[in-house]
Amino acid sequence: MSQPRHRIFVGKDNHKFSAAHMTVFPDGTKERLHGHTYQVAVTLELRDVSFASFLDIGILKQAIDAQCRDWNEILLLAEKCPHLRIVRREAGELEFILSGKRYVVPADEALLLPVANVVVESLTEEFASALLARLRPVLTNDIVATLEVVITETRGQGGSYTVAL
Numbered sequence: 001m002s003q004p005r006h007r008i009f010v011g012k013d014n015h016k017f018s019a020a021h022m023t024v025f026p027d028g029t030k031e032r033l034h035g036h037t038y039q040v041a042v043t044l045e046l047r048d049v050s051f052a053s054f055l056d057i058g059i060l061k062q063a064i065d066a067q068c069r070d071w072n073e074i075l076l077l078a079e080k081c082p083h084l085r086i087v088r089r090e091a092g093e094l095e096f097i098l099s100g101k102r103y104v105v106p107a108d109e110a111l112l113l114p115v116a117n118v119v120v121e122s123l124t125e126e127f128a129s130a131l132l133a134r135l136r137p138v139l140t141n142d143i144v145a146t147l148e149v150v151i152t153e154t155r156g157q158g159g160s161y162t163v164a165l
Contacts, residue, residue: 011041017072021118063134079112120159
């Protein structure tokens with residue numbers, strides 16, 4: 001029988017980001033450029049909930065807020081997509097070809113993620129990685145067993161990623 005564990009979670013109304021993307025399919029076709037207002041929830045599974053190991057949930061909320069701000073009002077692009085070719089990135093512009101279509105956008109309004117496709121499966125993993133980087137300084141006493149990120153792109157549709165720490 002596994003040892004019971006406690007979980008704390010945060011998924012407030014303000015934990016969201018609005019971003020544009022285009023899902024690319026294996027045959028090279030893609031969705032049209034569109035956007036979502038993604039909702040984010042994070043769960044931490046705790047090994048210890050004693051007073052000495054208290055984890056300030058406010059720090060978690062701040063980290064989620066900061067990551068949501070970093071991804072808000074931006075075009076998310078999959079840097080590792082086999083159907084993406086960066087033509088140039090200079091003079092404040094990013095020019096790229098995705099699935100045979102040419103785009104030119106302001107460089108500061110696009111973010112290249114190290115993923116093969118911008119879908120909730122990859123977004124949850126990248127969000128978790130970025131969140132852990134923000135939280136590492138406060139996760140020093142080994143009380144967190146896992147971190148789970150859930151991102152929904154529309155009501156009732158999304159994905160999750162869980163990482164053991």
